[in-house]
Structure formats: C-alpha cells, structure tokens
Amino acid sequence: MRKHYLIEVAQNDQLIVFCPSNLIQDKQIKRIAFGSKSMDVEFFPHPDKNDRIVISRKIQETIQFPYFKVPLHAFLEDEVLYLGPLVGIFTAGFTSYPEQPIGERTLFFAKLLSVNRPVGALAFVFGEKHINWESGTIEGYFFEENVWHTVEVPFPNVIYDRLPNRKSEENPKLIKVRNRLQKEYLIPWYNPGFFNKLDIYERLQQDSSVTAYLPETFPFTSFSSIETMLSKYGHIFIKPKNGSLGHGVHQVIYDKHTDDYYCRYQDEAGVNRLRKYSSLERLFQSVFAAQSLDRMLVQQGIHLLRNDQRSVDFRVHTNKDENGEWQVTAIAGKIAGQGSVTTHARSGGDIKTIGEIFPKEEAEIYREKLSNAALLLSKALDKNIEGIIGEIGFDLGIDRNGDVWLFEANSKPGRSIFSHPELKEFDLLTRKLSIAFAVFITEQSLLHPEELFK
Template sequence: MRKHYLIEVAQNDQLVVFCPPSFLKDKEITRIAFGSRSIEVDFIPHPDKDDRVSISRKIQKALHFPNFNTPLHVFFNNHSLIIGPLVGIFTAGFTSLPLEPIGERTLFFSKLLSVNKMVGALPFVFGEQHIDWDQGIIEGYIFQNNTWETLEVPFPNVIYDRLPNRRSENNPKLIKVRDRLQKEYLIPWYNPGFFNKLDIHERLIQDDIVASFLPETLPFTSFSSIETMLSTHGHVFIKPKNGSLGLGVHQIIYDKHTDDYFCRYQDESGVNRLRRFSSLERLMGIVFANQSLEKMLVQKGINLLRSESRPIDFRVHTNKDDLGNWHVSAIAAKIAGPGSVTTHKRSGGDVKTLEEIFSGDERTLYKERLSHAALLLSSSLDRNVEGIIGEIGFDLGIDRNGDVWLFEANSKPGRTIFAHPELKDFDLLTRKLSIAFAVFLTEQSLLHPEELFT
C-alpha cells in the first residue's frame, strides 16, 4: 500500500523543505511542485519525523497550496519532489447558491470530495468560467469540514471529467477547454465522453474475447429487418443510440399464434403502456410517429431471469485503482416495475442486492459470471475506445440458460443503486477508486508520459 505524507505549513518564510531522510537518499532534489506550480528550494532531513513534509508559508503561497490537514502522496521526477495529486473535477451547471454551488448534484460532489484523506489526494471541482489562463490558476470549489469554499489552486495534475450530459459535452466552449488543457498543458483527462450504444457495440463485436456477451444489435434500416429479428427471437428492443436512463426504450413482441404485434413502452406522461396492433407497419406508424428512426437501434430480446415474474438485469460497476488495475466495485440487481419495459427506478423498478434474490451456490455462480464478464468488457473497452477510462457502469442480463449479456456500457454511470442501504459500502468504494485512479495517472504522466499522450 502506498504511503501518504502529511504536508504541514511551518510558521517561517524560508525557502526550505523539511522531509523524511529517505527522500534524500540517492536523490538530488532541488524543487518542490504542487499541480502546475513549482519552486526551487533547499531540502533538509526532518530530525525526528518520517511521516510528514514541512513547507514554509512562503513556499505555500508560491505553490498556492491549501493549508488543509490532508495527507498526500509524493512523487519524484527530474530533481523535483511533487506533492499531490491535485485532482481537478471538471463539470458544468454551477449556481450562485453557496450551499448548493453545483445545484442538485452538490450532494454527489460533496461525497466524492470527502474521500480525500482516505485516498491521499486533493480533489476540487471547477468549470470553464473558473480558469484564469493568464495566471495559470483555477478558483476551485473545495469541500472541507462539511462546508463549501472556493480557493485558488494551480492547474491540476489530472482532470476527472464529470460533465453532466451530452449537451454540455458537445458545447464548443467546453471542448476548447478540454483540448487546451490536454494538448497545451499535457494534463491527463479521464472518463471523457458519453458512450454511443451502437459505436460501443461495433467496437466490442470485433473482439473475440467479449463478442459472445453482445446481443444482436443493428441500426434501424427497415421494417423488414425488425420482422426478421422478431421471427427469430420473438421480441426486440428499439432504443435511442444516445439514450440514457431508459428513456425512449420500446419492446416489440410478436405473437405468432394470433399474428398480433405488441409494443411495451413508457409514454410522455410516465405511464407504462402495452398496446396491440394488427401489423408492424401500423405499430411503427402510430408509436413512432414523432420520432426519428434513423437515431434508433434494434436489439434482439433476451429471456431474462425473473423475480416474482418480473425481469431482472444487473448494474455492475468497475473501477481502476491507484495501480491502474480493474476491479468490480459494485453489483446490484434491478427488477423491472410492473408492466415496465426497463428496470429503471423512474419506471417503477426496484434495486435489490444479490443476497435478496438468490441463495447459496446460485448466488455465487451468478456473481462470478457477472464479475468475469464485467472485467473482460472493461479491459476490451480500455483497448478499443479512445481516451483514458477509469470507471464504467455496465447493464448486464442473465438469460434462463445462465449466459451473460451486455445491454449497455456507461462511461458516467448513474448512482441510484446506492440508495439501497446494503450498498453504502460499495458507494464509498466506487468513490474512493474513482479518485485513487488519479494517483496512478499522476505517476504515469511523470514517468511514462508517452503512454498517455500518444
């Protein structure tokens, strides 16, 4: 386990750093750095303390180092001692409310930042309007002692992308900020971009290791392609390529005995509907009358495991740790609401632990299969998707034969499953790992920058 060091501010103005004697063994250190700021100083061994680094008020001011009681990591590179990591969490949607600076997402960010001492990092939240390009500083939001405050910090060692939606992601002003910080300042930027369902499918289907987890999925081209899939599988799902939260998902079922077509979906008022039609053309013409079918994909239906006659799927979170290794960090079952086409809570779905719906060997088997699939899929996405990925939320299903299927991969997974009281520890673990990954990226950017920026 990596060691954290307390960074204390001494009441003097000397350009001297007192540090553990081991720091100076076989090393020639002449500078201290925090984020993008560094200063030339003298280093002196601490006479009796090997768990802390002491800097003066003058050094603190030059580095824009917050005087918080937060243990941090230390890194060595090019005669410099780097304290950190300083982790910038980039988002949008700020308000002028001091108690809710990021609106309804303020609680999430306060919980995310609260892992700082456990991880040994200093995270802060910022938006494009908080950057002073001329001075090379950011007026960031810090959460300390259960309160929000702003303070000036240098440009960070790494940036964690927490933009809230595709609209903000595609904002030209925010794209320019991301490109500039990555290309001009060489700051690693992780979890950029929302996944496109069809794009992810087309990338993963080329990987023989994970292709078996992928249900047949096609862009909408014609009614005949839907008819073909219905005749083979009995039911299909039509989904938006860039959808989320289960919005816009329709299930089409063909009854070969009556030659009827059924469509299950949630209407604009939030009511779960099941309608019968005499033909597929009539169904599509009425249900999809105001929708752009070229933005849809068609996916074969899977006969899922059920609980109390309701379909079950699973949310599986994976995260990279401070060594860059993937871990399964949470698994929860999601049970569809009565008459619902999805398992989302907004459609009446319920979140359960595996212990609540399975027992004994069956629970062990399903947990192993879900974990195995999620780790293989995480590694495959890592290889086949541009950018640095540190966390993924998978929606997986298990059919009645026990086979695992991937329905969706989310680069910015929702966290509604963690409202379940038995999943609190997993909530904490996912937050810890999402910031701990910044430790690994900071080290990589110092030792092997060519692997991150090529």
C-alpha cells in the same frame, strides 16, 4: 505501497523543505511542485518526523498550496518533488448559492470529495468560468469539514470529467477548454465523453474475448430486418443510440399464434403502456410517428431470469484502482416495475442485492459470471476506445440458460443502486477508486508520459 505524508506549513519565509530522511536519502532534489506550479528550494532531512513534509509560508504562497490537513503522496522525478495529486473535477451547472454551488448535484460532489483523506489526494470541483488562463490558476471548490470553500490553486495534475449530460459535453466552449488543457498543458483527462450504444457495440464486435456477451444489434434500416429479428427472437428492443436512464426504450413483441404485434413503452406522462397492433406498419405509425428512426438501434430480445414474474437485469460497476487495474466494485439486481419495459427506478423498478434475489449457491454462481463478464468487457473497452477510462457501469442480463448479455455500457454511471442500505460500502469504494485512479495517472504522467499520451 505508496505512502501519504502530512504537509505542515512553518511560519517563516525560508526557501527550505524538511522531508523524512528515507524520502530524500541519496537523491538530488532541487525543486518542489504542486499542480502546475513549482519553484527552486533546498531540501533537508526532517530530524524526528517520518510522516510529514514541512514547507514554509513563503513556499506555500508561491506554489499556491491550500492548507487543508489532507495527507498527500510525494512523487520524485527529474530532481523535482511533486506533492499531490491535485485533482480537478470538471463539470457544469454551477449556481450562485454558496451552500448549493453545483445545484442538485452538490451532495454527490460533497460525497466524492470526502474521500480525499483516505486516498491521499486533493480533489476540487471547477467549471469553465473558474479558469484564469493568464495566471494558470483555477478558483476551485473544495469541501472541507462539511463546508464549501473556494480557493485559487494551480492547474491540476489530472482532470476527472464529470460533465452532467451530452448537451454540456457537446458545448463548443467546453470542448475548447478540454482540448486546450489536454493539448497545451498536457494534463491527462479521464472518463471523457458519453458512450454511443451502437459505437460501443461495433467496437466490441472486433474483440473475440467478448463477442459472446453481445446481443445482435444494428441501426434501424427497414421493416423487413425487424420482421426477420422478430421471427428469430420473438421480441426486440428499439432504443435511442444516445439515450440514458431508459428514456425512449420500446419493446416490440410478435405473437406468432395470433399474428399480432405488441409494443411496451413508457409514454411522455411516465405511464407504462402495452399496445396491440395488427401489423408492424401500424405499430410504427402509431408509436414512432414523431420520432426520427435513424437515431434508433434495434437489439435482440433476451428471455431474462425473472423474480416474482418480473424481469431482472444487473448493474455492475467497475473501476480502475490506484495501480491502474480493473476491479468490480459493485453488483446489484434491478427488477422491472409492473408492466415496465426497463428496470429503472423511475419506471417502478426495485433494487436488490444478488443475495436477496437468489439462494446462496445460485447467487455465488451468478456473481462470478457477472464479475468475469464485466472485467473482460472493461478491458476490451479500455483497449478499443480513445481516451483514459477509469470507471464503467454495465447493464448486464442473464438469460434462462445462465448466459450473460451486455445491454449497455455507461461511461458516467448513475448511482441509484447505492440507495440500497446493503450497498453503502460499495458506494464508498467506487468513490474512493474514482479518485485513487488519479494517483496512478499522476505517477504515470511523471514517470511514463509516453505510455499515457500514446
């Protein structure tokens, strides 16, 4: 188990570092580093304190170490003692309000940074405009003792991507920042990019360990292919390849007894609609007239388990931990609102624990099935997608035969399930692991960079 060390600042200008004797025993160490800053110093064993590292005021100023009382890890490599990790959380949408620096997402980031102490990392939030390329520093936002502080710090050991949406992700200025920090400064960058639904499906199709979880999915091509799917499954879903939060999802149902077609969707005013049509062509002319169908995909309908006559699917969060291993960190049931095509809360959906939906034995069986599926899918995505992934939010369904199906994988999962009082501890766990994974990446980048950047 890795140890955390308190960092004390002595009020002198000596270039001396005092360390626990067991940390530096029989080792040649010549430099100290924090983020991208380092300097030559002398190291001596601490006479009586085994849980702290003491640096001078002069060292603190030179390596730009912000003096927050957060215990940190110490990594030794190539005669350098690295304090950290210093974790930069990259985002957009900053405001000029000191108490709400990241607008309506300020509370989320405050909660995310609150895990610094138990994890043993120093995380801060920053955007493109906070980087000083000439000095190699960032004006970072830290949240300490319930107050936001801006402090100039070195470039971090690792960057956690929390861009809020696809628009910011596709901003050329932000793409340039990411490329420069990754390629010129070799800073590992984790959780880059939002997933494209069709791309995810096609990549997972190549992995035999998870194909059983994949409903038939393909890009919209023709009415005849949809007719074939409807005769086979009875209902299908048409959804945007790059959609989120259930926006733009339509369920198309075929009644073979009356030869009628139905479409369930949410209109622009947020009202759930169910419309009947005599032909598929009329349905499309009415519902999809203003939409570009080449941006849509078609997915097999699944007859899901129900709760009080309402469809149920599940959000399963997975995170990599401080050892780089996947863990299931949260599972919640999402119950569709009355007449809704999705289970999202904005469409009248409810969040429940598995224990609230099913009897105890059944709940355990479904929990195990969902966990096994989520872990297999996490490993398959990890293997088949570029970049470093640290967390995924899966939308999974269970059909009436008890089989698990993947509807969606989210690289930046929403956190609405954590509004449920019984899921608060899992909210904390997902936040802790999303920063703890940075400890693992930092260690890998120092000890095995060839593995990280291959």
